[in-house]
Amino acid sequence: xxxxxxxxxxxxxxxxxxxxxxxxxxxxxxxxxxxxxxxxxxxxxxxxxxxxxxxxxxxxxxxxxxxxxxxxxxxxxxxxxxxxxxxxxxxxxxxxxxxxxxxxxxxxxxxxxxxxxxxxxxxxxxxxxxxxxxxxxxxxxxxxxxxxxxxxxxxxxxxxxxxxxxxxxxxxxxxxxxxxxxxxxxxxxxxxxxxxxxxxxxxxxxxxxxxxxxxxxxxxxxxxxxxxxxxxxxxxxxxxxxxxxxxxxxxxxxxxxxxxxxxxxxxxxxxxxxxxxxxxxxxxxxxxxxxxxxxxxxxxxxxxxxxxxx
Amino acid sequence: xxxxxxxxxxxxxxxxxxxxxxxxxxxxxxxxxxxxxxxxxxxxxxxxxxxxxxxxxxxxxxxxxxxxxxxxxxxxxxxxxxxxxxxxxxxxxxxxxxxxxxxxxxxxxxxxxxxxxxxxxxxxxxxxxxxxxxxxxxxxxxxxxxxxxxxxxxxxxxxxxxxxxxxxxxxxxxxxxxxxxxxxxxxxxxxxxxxxxxxxxxxxxxxxxxxxxxxxxxxxxxxxxxxxxxxxxxxxxxxxxxxxxxxxxxxxxxxxxxxxxxxxxxxxxxxxxxxxxxxxxxxxxxxxxxxxxxxxxxxxxxxxxxxxxxxxxxxxxxxx
Amino acid sequence: xxxxxxxxxxxxxxxxxxxxxxxxxxxxxxxxxxxxxxxxxxxxxxxxxxxxxxxxxxxxxxxxxxxxxxxxxxxxxxxxxxxxxxxxxxxxxxxxxxxxxxxxxxxxxxxxxxxxxxxxxxxxxxxxxxxxxxxxxxxxxxxxxxxxxxxxxxxxxxxxxxxxxxxxxxxxxxxxxxxxxxxxxxxxxxxxxxxxxxxxxxxxxxxxxxxxxxxxxxxxxxxxxxxxxxxxxxxxxxxxxxxxxxxxxxxxxxxxxxxxxxxxxxxxxxxxxxxxxxxxxxxxxxxxxxxxxxxxxxxxxxx
Numbered sequence: 001x002x003x004x005x006x007x008x009x010x011x012x013x014x015x016x017x018x019x020x021x022x023x024x025x026x027x028x029x030x031x032x033x034x035x036x037x038x039x040x041x042x043x044x045x046x047x048x049x050x051x052x053x054x055x056x057x058x059x060x061x062x063x064x065x066x067x068x069x070x071x072x073x074x075x076x077x078x079x080x081x082x083x084x085x086x087x088x089x090x091x092x093x094x095x096x097x098x099x100x101x102x103x104x105x106x107x108x109x110x111x112x113x114x115x116x117x118x119x120x121x122x123x124x125x126x127x128x129x130x131x132x133x134x135x136x137x138x139x140x141x142x143x144x145x146x147x148x149x150x151x152x153x154x155x156x157x158x159x160x161x162x163x164x165x166x167x168x169x170x171x172x173x174x175x176x177x178x179x180x181x182x183x184x185x186x187x188x189x190x191x192x193x194x195x196x197x198x199x200x201x202x203x204x205x206x207x208x209x210x211x212x213x214x215x216x217x218x219x220x221x222x223x224x225x226x227x228x229x230x231x232x233x234x235x236x237x238x239x240x241x242x243x244x245x246x247x248x249x250x251x252x253x254x255x256x257x258x259x260x261x262x263x264x265x266x267x268x269x270x271x272x273x274x275x276x277x278x279x280x281x282x283x284x285x286x287x288x289x290x291x292x293x294x295x296x297x298x299x300x301x302x303x304x305x306x307x308x309x310x
Numbered sequence: 311x312x313x314x315x316x317x318x319x320x321x322x323x324x325x326x327x328x329x330x331x332x333x334x335x336x337x338x339x340x341x342x343x344x345x346x347x348x349x350x351x352x353x354x355x356x357x358x359x360x361x362x363x364x365x366x367x368x369x370x371x372x373x374x375x376x377x378x379x380x381x382x383x384x385x386x387x388x389x390x391x392x393x394x395x396x397x398x399x400x401x402x403x404x405x406x407x408x409x410x411x412x413x414x415x416x417x418x419x420x421x422x423x424x425x426x427x428x429x430x431x432x433x434x435x436x437x438x439x440x441x442x443x444x445x446x447x448x449x450x451x452x453x454x455x456x457x458x459x460x461x462x463x464x465x466x467x468x469x470x471x472x473x474x475x476x477x478x479x480x481x482x483x484x485x486x487x488x489x490x491x492x493x494x495x496x497x498x499x500x501x502x503x504x505x506x507x508x509x510x511x512x513x514x515x516x517x518x519x520x521x522x523x524x525x526x527x528x529x530x531x532x533x534x535x536x537x538x539x540x541x542x543x544x545x546x547x548x549x550x551x552x553x554x555x556x557x558x559x560x561x562x563x564x565x566x567x568x569x570x571x572x573x574x575x576x577x578x579x580x581x582x583x584x585x586x587x588x589x590x591x592x593x594x595x596x597x598x599x600x601x602x603x604x605x606x607x608x609x610x611x612x613x614x615x616x617x618x619x620x621x622x623x624x625x626x627x628x629x630x
Numbered sequence: 631x632x633x634x635x636x637x638x639x640x641x642x643x644x645x646x647x648x649x650x651x652x653x654x655x656x657x658x659x660x661x662x663x664x665x666x667x668x669x670x671x672x673x674x675x676x677x678x679x680x681x682x683x684x685x686x687x688x689x690x691x692x693x694x695x696x697x698x699x700x701x702x703x704x705x706x707x708x709x710x711x712x713x714x715x716x717x718x719x720x721x722x723x724x725x726x727x728x729x730x731x732x733x734x735x736x737x738x739x740x741x742x743x744x745x746x747x748x749x750x751x752x753x754x755x756x757x758x759x760x761x762x763x764x765x766x767x768x769x770x771x772x773x774x775x776x777x778x779x780x781x782x783x784x785x786x787x788x789x790x791x792x793x794x795x796x797x798x799x800x801x802x803x804x805x806x807x808x809x810x811x812x813x814x815x816x817x818x819x820x821x822x823x824x825x826x827x828x829x830x831x832x833x834x835x836x837x838x839x840x841x842x843x844x845x846x847x848x849x850x851x852x853x854x855x856x857x858x859x860x861x862x863x864x865x866x867x868x869x870x871x872x873x874x875x876x877x878x879x880x881x882x883x884x885x886x887x888x889x890x891x892x893x894x895x896x897x898x899x900x901x902x903x904x905x906x907x908x909x910x911x912x913x914x915x916x917x918x919x920x921x922x923x924x925x926x927x928x929x930x931x932x933x
Contacts (some may be wrong), residue, residue: 023743058823061826061827062826063823063826063827080717089827089828089829090829093827093828094823094824094827096820096823097820098820098826101818101819101820101821102819102821102823102824103821103824104821104825104839104843105843106839106841106842106843107839107842115825115830116829118827119828120829120832162824165824165828172824320714321767324764325767325768325771329768329772330766332772336780336784339794340784369817397894417674434840446914448912450855450915451908451909451911451915452908452911453861453865454865455865455868455884456884456907456908459887459893459900459904460904462893462896463887465892467890467893468894469892474890475890512913518662550920556654559636567773567775568773568774568775568776571775571776572865572868572869572871575869575888576888586776586779587779587869587870589777590780590783591783591870593783598780601776602773602777602780606771606772606773607771609771609773610771611726613771
């Protein structure tokens, strides 16, 4: 059973112009995205900046208005995420990219992590404190730090506070929007491994949004690649990394640096080849507006955006 | 640019309409009406009612408002019952006086503030700059009316250098040189008072603007290319900082409005502000509303002009 | 799972400062001798006039004594007497108290309205913002002084309360604009988005999340408006459209100076009030400027 299903999601932002500020055009940030996530798995959404991956995630939790499309959570359509009655806040949570702006600098750690608890559970002060301390311990921070303020922590620690806040209500799905991009590389692996631990412990499903293919490969079972608001390719990690079909995916995969120096020449050759193909076959893969075509299945798990044949 | 200008001008229409409605409502709220004091006290209630009917005061309010607006557009502001003359006539001379006062003050503001601002910005942290900054600091905290009182006390009464009230000495032949000189003398102290307090904002703005620009990369580049110091200032820094100041013209006029009311009262200068204070005490409401409308329109137009010139001078403003 | 208890990384020396901002303000005032002196002066004046007006008998002060009109300062009348033979000193005490009360009241009320309008406008943005800002623009083009004077002369039973309400009605726009622009910035930050996804209501986000992040600029702005409101009140009273008659205020004392003879020859009637207004406004401003410096520095550091 899929836990989250998105059908033909579109998020268009109006461009205002003219004397009366009428809408003259739209920026199609997300333009017809469909995907499905299985319970307990991690789905990776990849793309360059401006490809619409973050907007997709934000639209699911209601931070961006959906222009059209449907989102189903556990086979029930999400109509209005914003309403507290929907209870969706308990099941779907978000981890934000910037560990600095995502924590309110005027609040103590206790208040930050207890915010969801206060919204949905009626706990006594002592119970609340205990829960927050448990959560802090779970994310690897000292339970004594509940009375500290965010600026007293490092970026990685702040991101852990953000994660503790997101898992406080024991959600089923977490949308992680570039959760490690703002962190030092040395801290990235730490936070990622710890995310995986938590996922196992709480049986979480993750929608993992990132521009970093290396991170995605490390984390995800299934991957969707976005370009200019559309999917260009979708498949299992294996499909994407070992059998990329779309030229855009090929370019991305070829660009991953290889640590093994002996492979250097080989990977350089591959990059050259892909570059040549990109220049020659660009029109084959993109329509006249430079956008991707509809996804076509090429195997049970693997879909590629190719022009319809015939 | 045209887009901003037209859009900005369109905003003026609802502003003026709202203003006129407000003034109209205020006029209706005021006790008594223009008939008070105009009629023979012995007139019967019946004849009063007749006149009311004839003047259309029993019509629904929107019709009255419509009539009022039509009259306004014809330049008919009604009758002043205390002065027993049309409001337009009454305001005419006062308007001229106030316009002279404002104009003269704005010129003084520019004449004083631009050099002060430039000196303060160019030689920042010098003794001169500290003196100027100290002056603007004090000026910001000093209410205009106290300053004007002290000026009148010192230069009007104590030293007797300036006349202490009126707009011209009595018995002068209009048009003669003496007459003009006398008017000028009467104008001087009020407008100096207005200007000395009015400059502080502009001086501070100019100073910080110049200091800001001084540190920008394009100035360093100009210096690096060997441009002389005076060229750097005249061609690069001042051009950037002075244009907005020129565009502030409209705002300056708007800012002067409440100032002129105080100053005209203190110096007994027969302008619109003094008239306003006079007629509101006499409850001559047709004059009161006309004055509010005039000042309001002046504020709307002044802000409009400055907004538009500023958008031409500084394109960043247009983004919005 | 590995329980690596991470210690707080060593921070710069101000890590123990609570980010409430109030301490930062206090430190800045202590550092700035001018601001500290001004604050002490303001507190002293406030205490003197409040205690003084509690001790002095208002009827005694406002009792007309035709035999002692316009007496210059002497040992008997510390600051001389006015046109009705009333003691200037007593009126100064009462007047200062009244002016301060109005100033603080108007600042608090207009501040509250301004913060509410600004928060709502900036936080919700869009159409709400558009409508509120057009209303605000309209208030801004009104000729403030004239409109206030008209309302003052229109209100049938004119009291101190109606005076402060009228002033408030036309003085909330500045702070509303400021708060709006700050709220517009804040609402784009992820902590607001986080609160939304955590199911926190808009009202709670506005008042208990966004508001604490902009308190420092609100405090600065309100301090500076207190200075200007004291000036506005005295100006209106000076013109005769401020405090109801027979209620002494700094402005009413100054209005005696509209009489040329009083202005020219009897300086003791109006000069003390003028000096006191200047000193009060200047001292409040000094404190406000110090607070502003602290708030700016705090913003630069990003705490």
